[in-house]
Amino acid sequence: MPGFELFDQREIDAVADVINRKMVHRYSFVNCRDEIYKVEEFENAVAEKVGAKHCLAVSNGTASLYVALKACGINPGDEIITTPFTFIASVEAILECGAVPVLAEIDESLNLDPTVVEEFITDRTRAIMPVHMFGGAADMEAFRTITRENGLALFEDSCQAMGATYGGRWCGTCGSTWGTYSLDPYKVLTVGEGGLIVTDDEDLYRKMEYYHDHGHKHDKTIDRGAEKKACLGFNFRMSEIQGALGLVQLSKLDGAVEALRKNRTRVLDAVGNVHGLAVRRSADPEGELATQLVFLLPTPQTARRFQKAAKEAGMGCGILEDNTWHYARHWDTLRDGATYSRIRCPYDCPLTESMPLYRPNEWPQTQEILSRAAVFGIDIVMSDEKIESMAKAIAAGARAAL
Ligand SMILES: Cc1ncc(COP(=O)(O)O)c(C=O)c1O
Missing domain, CATH: 3.40.640.10 (Type I PLP-dependent aspartate aminotransferase-like (Major domain))
Structure with a gap:
């Protein structure tokens, strides 16, 4: 990547x-x-x-x-x-x-x-x-x-x-x-x-x-x-x-982007057509950077089955609801207003009095999607062996999940 x-x-x-x-x-x-x-x-x-x-x-x-x-x-x-x-x-x-x-x-x-x-x-x-x-x-x-x-x-x-x-x-x-x-x-x-x-x-x-x-x-x-x-x-x-x-x-950027897109396509081609296996929706599929390959499984349960089978087949993947880097549900410091400042705008700032810090603090739609999203990282330089084992893991995950 x-x-x-x-x-x-x-x-x-x-x-x-x-x-x-x-x-x-x-x-x-x-x-x-x-x-x-x-x-x-x-x-x-x-x-x-x-x-x-x-x-x-x-x-x-x-x-x-x-x-x-x-x-x-x-x-x-x-x-x-x-x-x-x-x-x-x-x-x-x-x-x-x-x-x-x-x-x-x-x-x-x-x-x-x-x-x-x-x-x-x-x-x-x-x-x-x-x-x-x-x-x-x-x-x-x-x-x-x-x-x-x-x-x-x-x-x-x-x-x-x-x-x-x-x-x-x-x-x-x-x-x-x-x-x-x-x-x-x-x-x-x-x-x-x-x-x-x-x-x-x-x-x-x-x-x-x-x-x-x-x-x-x-x-x-x-x-x-x-x-x-x-x-x-x-x-x-x-x-x-x-x-x-x-x-x-x-x-080197154009070459890097081309390599990422090619590698993601090679993985998907090696997996082939699997009924019901859907990739993340895109506003512009042609323009994607292809740093990640995300599958949206039908339910959280099928996503976990997919993850387990992919790991057993040789390559693990993440489920995005677990992603502490990128999902606000995990950000306790935001929830708690953990800052070192005495005056903590907007937490207890007179200008934002009685205003909730951020609304809402639960995201049901986001949670529903991330709990069934399985992610693999794509590299710029990716060996044939890695592409093959990723495809094998995805196929095994799909067999177990769908
Ligand atoms: C969406 C987004 N915004 C902002 C940043 C911050 O960039 P940096 O790590 O260079 O400070 C990142 C870094 O990963 C990011 O993913």
């Missing part, structure tokens, strides 16, 4: 080049860097590749969400509707703004269900933020209609979806405002730790650029210490080492 599977001499050379030049800061040292700006080069290459006007690189995917939300002016008291099946970072980024994450329900695409989100819209709702889980696009057309009709912004947490497309457009460029990518060690394009924000909005891009670096305006003609600042901000900068790594990884 991760891009580090493809690390080779090119990544080593790119990092060594930065070290040899002793130039690790993405800004500053203007007079002795020979006009070489690796992060900037990476940002420009990403913007061109995904078809966005602007790209800002930041320190990680969590920071990409936080910077994007802050630059949009998301405030205490605001509500953002998102999904209970995501990585906790989606929710933490909203909470860090003092805003309220409203977790709706997923459908059989494992993404936010557009048919239920309208029930969760209030006069405090500012945006809907679908998450393209496991690199499969959410139903963006439906969300575009809902957000347009309700005067809301449409954000995209595409942290798991760099390389995936929806209707021919890159996930991350299908909303109204911004999309984000994570480049952490589990992602198809990885730089160790890194994040990207893409947007067509020049004004928003500038705000994000300033905010992510203490308000600096990044005027190359003025010494960094002397330049005027636009705002108070923070440090979410990417370093030149990650920028250089990112450029090499970006050049």
Whole structure:
């Protein structure tokens, strides 16, 4: 699954080049860097590749969400509707703004269900933020209609979806405002730790650029210490080492996505047609990243039988209701409001008084789907033997379950 599977001499050379030049800061040292700006080069290459006007690189995917939300002016008291099946970072980024994450329900695409989100819209709702889980696009057309009709912004947490497309457009460029990518060690394009924000909005891009670096305006003609600042901000900068790594990884992305899709197809072909065995629904099957292969069994009981038989046949799989990383049901820290701050917006913030932290705190529809969803991970580099044993395990699981 991760891009580090493809690390080779090119990544080593790119990092060594930065070290040899002793130039690790993405800004500053203007007079002795020979006009070489690796992060900037990476940002420009990403913007061109995904078809966005602007790209800002930041320190990680969590920071990409936080910077994007802050630059949009998301405030205490605001509500953002998102999904209970995501990585906790989606929710933490909203909470860090003092805003309220409203977790709706997923459908059989494992993404936010557009048919239920309208029930969760209030006069405090500012945006809907679908998450393209496991690199499969959410139903963006439906969300575009809902957000347009309700005067809301449409954000995209595409942290798991760099390389995936929806209707021919890159996930991350299908909303109204911004999309984000994570480049952490589990992602198809990885730089160790890194994040990207893409947007067509020049004004928003500038705000994000300033905010992510203490308000600096990044005027190359003025010494960094002397330049005027636009705002108070923070440090979410990417370093030149990650920028250089990112450029090499970006050049491998198309090949990595092609390999993932081919490997998933090879597994499915080897399993053959099994009556009643259904894969996860998709808003755009052609555009999926194929980092995972998810089967939706008819019931939780059949899913457990599938899991047991697959394991006995040589390869285990997960049932998504057990997924502590991605399912809000397991997040005690969210339920308890476990923070270190004395003033804990939105938990006991005067601006959000008497407001439940997130609604609802049980997700019957999500639970029903995740309890019968069996998942296998797909690698970029996958041997014939692994493909064969995965197919054997799936066939055995299906025989036991269906
Ligand atoms: C959906 C989603 N959002 C945000 C993030 C946060 O990214 P990072 O780990 O780079 O901080 C992740 C990371 O896995 C993710 O899956």
